[in-house]
Amino acid sequence: MRKFFTLWSREIAVYFRSPAAYVILFFFLLLTGFNFWFVLNAMNRSPSGVSVIEAYFNTVFFWFGFVLPFPLITMRLFAEEYKLGTIEPLMTAPVRDVQVLLAKYLSAVFFYAMLWLPSLLYFVVFQWQTRLQAAPAAGSYLGAYAMLLLIGLFYLAIGCLASALTRNQVVAAIISFAGISLLFYWGFYSRLFPNVSPFLRDLTDYLSPIQHMALFSQGLFDTRPVVLYLSCTALVLFLTFQVFQYRRWKV
Amino acid sequence: MIKVENLTKRYGGVTAVDGISFHVGKGEIVGFLGPNGAGKSTTMRMLSCYLPPTSGRAEIAGFDVFRNSLKARERIGYMPENVPLYNDMRVFEYLKYRAALKGVRGRRMKERVGDVMDLCALRDVERKLVGNLSKGYRQRVGLADAMVHEPDLLILDEPTIGLDPNQIRQVRELIRNLGRHHTILLSTHILPEVEMTCSRVMIINRGRIEAADAPENLRARLRTAGDVRIEVRAPDLEKAKAALLEVPGVLSAASTEEDGWGVFALGIEAGTDPREAIWNLAVSRRWAVRELSRTRVTLEDVFAEVTHPDE
Ligand SMILES: Nc1ncnc2c1ncn2[C@@H]1O[C@H](COP(=O)(O)OP(=O)(O)OP(=O)(O)O)[C@@H](O)[C@H]1O
Numbered sequence: 001m002r003k004f005f006t007l008w009s010r011e012i013a014v015y016f017r018s019p020a021a022y023v024i025l026f027f028f029l030l031l032t033g034f035n036f037w038f039v040l041n042a043m044n045r046s047p048s049g050v051s052v053i054e055a056y057f058n059t060v061f062f063w064f065g066f067v068l069p070f071p072l073i074t075m076r077l078f079a080e081e082y083k084l085g086t087i088e089p090l091m092t093a094p095v096r097d098v099q100v101l102l103a104k105y106l107s108a109v110f111f112y113a114m115l116w117l118p119s120l121l122y123f124v125v126f127q128w129q130t131r132l133q134a135a136p137a138a139g140s141y142l143g144a145y146a147m148l149l150l151i152g153l154f155y156l157a158i159g160c161l162a163s164a165l166t167r168n169q170v171v172a173a174i175i176s177f178a179g180i181s182l183l184f185y186w187g188f189y190s191r192l193f194p195n196v197s198p199f200l201r202d203l204t205d206y207l208s209p210i211q212h213m214a215l216f217s218q219g220l221f222d223t224r225p226v227v228l229y230l231s232c233t234a235l236v237l238f239l240t241f242q243v244f245q246y247r248r249w250k251v
Numbered sequence: 252m253i254k255v256e257n258l259t260k261r262y263g264g265v266t267a268v269d270g271i272s273f274h275v276g277k278g279e280i281v282g283f284l285g286p287n288g289a290g291k292s293t294t295m296r297m298l299s300c301y302l303p304p305t306s307g308r309a310e311i312a313g314f315d316v317f318r319n320s321l322k323a324r325e326r327i328g329y330m331p332e333n334v335p336l337y338n339d340m341r342v343f344e345y346l347k348y349r350a351a352l353k354g355v356r357g358r359r360m361k362e363r364v365g366d367v368m369d370l371c372a373l374r375d376v377e378r379k380l381v382g383n384l385s386k387g388y389r390q391r392v393g394l395a396d397a398m399v400h401e402p403d404l405l406i407l408d409e410p411t412i413g414l415d416p417n418q419i420r421q422v423r424e425l426i427r428n429l430g431r432h433h434t435i436l437l438s439t440h441i442l443p444e445v446e447m448t449c450s451r452v453m454i455i456n457r458g459r460i461e462a463a464d465a466p467e468n469l470r471a472r473l474r475t476a477g478d479v480r481i482e483v484r485a486p487d488l489e490k491a492k493a494a495l496l497e498v499p500g501v502l503s504a505a506s507t508e509e510d511g512w513g514v515f516a517l518g519i520e521a522g523t524d525p526r527e528a529i530w531n532l533a534v535s536r537r538w539a540v541r542e543l544s545r546t547r548v549t550l551e552d553v554f555a556e557v558t559h560p561d562e
């Protein structure tokens with residue numbers, strides 16, 4: 001456990017030491033801030049029944065900005081160690097492979113949380129300034145941020161897997177970006193073809209993160225997506241573990 | 252301390268290490284020699300639990316490197332070839348991190364990190380970023396890292412490559428001192444270094460151990476046991492050469508002339524020393540002698556002989 005903590009804190013330190021991390025943080029803040037402004041503007045112009053929270057997590061800008069950071073957060077994790085050869089001193093120290101994998105993964109989760117934390121402030125400021133409710137009930141907050149975390153856990157695991165596959169960070173970023181985009185925009189595909197069978201449409205809707213987000217940000221809980229994301233995360237992490245060990249045996 | 256039996260490593264179709272077996276006892280300093288691509292680094296990577304063997308076994312302090320890898324790793328200090336390090340950390344920070352990873356903590360960590368920084372002369376760069384260090388200093392950080400948890404066994408892959416002559420001397424000195432408490436396995440391409448530091452040498456070629464012994468025994472075993480050089484003033488160099496060739500133990504003679512002196516390089520049969528006979532010959536023929544010396548076999552000759560570079 002102590003070794004895990006040592007590994008984990010180093011991984012986090014690496015994030016906050018690299019200028020790239022601040023660039024990501026800055027642009028992400030810009031994007032989410034713009035999204036917030038956009039949402040309020042749109043709601044001012046044409047009032048509708050949706051809450052601020054619901055609107056915020058269901059715009060094009062949210063969809064766009066949400067997917068971008070994952071490859072950037074995770075591409076470094078393994079690929080850089082392979083490239084620099086530091087994987088060799090790391091794995092010849094008495095640490096378990098699982099410890100290394102989880103330390104890397106959870107440091108990415110931590111950074112992801114740091115990325116989204118400031119967005120809470122928007123709603124706090126909003127309520128304080130306008131004395132209006134951003135959401136009808138606490139369930140909306142909880143739902144939206146729980147879904148943010150659930151999808152995040154899964155996509156970060158995918159990024160981890162991509163990084164473990166290659167020694168080239170750019171390749172890792174491309175793989176994870178392709179994979180994550182495919183999964184995230186899943187629900188759109190059936191809309192592209194008007195003649196798909198209702199079954200296929202239901203299936204893609206059931207698996208669509210955009211649908212999940214729409215539901216949860218209304219404060220509507222459903223255990224099925226929770227189970228889906230948690231089990232997918234576990235599966236992808238397990239795959240990553242296998243790939244990592246295989247790499248270690250081959251390199 | 253190290254027990255290796257039939258260790259083999261294949262990369263796809265290439266056999267990098269081919270069924271080697273050897274033992275290293277506690278307190279030995281063993282030098283690993285071999286041409287490029289011989290399999291030194293591969294062997295060391297298997298011993299340090301980084302690569303699994305394709306077949307065969309290796310034990311470190313009684314722990315199998317594959318099945319009991321964590322226990323084995325706790326006892327090894329390994330410095331990889333080219334010393335990969337985290338460039339974004341400061342020297343003292345890196346050593347502290349490595350110490351913590353290896354289970355050294357609390358007050359002992361402070362002591363150990365201080366000790367290894369003193370031993371490897373890293374005090375003046377302790378606050379520098381590892382990425383900004385010169386190659387020699389990186390090398391020393393790698394060495395300090397290998398020693399920080401006081402392992403029983405040090406595995407050092409080319410520890411002196413890229414160091415300046417003063418640093419090489421210091422590192423050799425350090426290795427010799429460490430040898431009092433640690434077992435050391437090191438690889439190098441600098442042959443005199445092996446003679447200076449190692450109690451035993453293993454020469455590996457194309458994945459097989461070709462020779463393993465103390466450096467002086469290896470030299471003694473070599474077939475061509477070195478040359479004798481003699482410089483004489485004789486009336487007729489051709490006749491002198493013929494006479495020298497008759498001395499028992501002299502196999503060949505090559506002569507040149509240098510301002511009136513005949514310079515002979517004589518090939519000598521292994522295990523013989525005909526210098527006395529040569530001297531007597533010169534005295535009986537009344538030649539003036541200004542040099543009579545024997546060139547020693549160096550480890551370099553042994554290395555060349557064993558690894559057949561010209562084949
Ligand atoms: N990851 C790898 N994949 C394929 N072949 C490899 C790999 N690593 C090493 N080899 C091959 O294994 C053989 C032994 O390599 P090794 O690095 O052990 O040599 P070495 O004795 O350390 O050489 P050097 O003196 O150049 O450091 C070489 O033929 C090399 O090409």
Ligand SMILES: [Mg+2]
Binds near residue numbers: 291
């Ligand atoms: Mg090597």
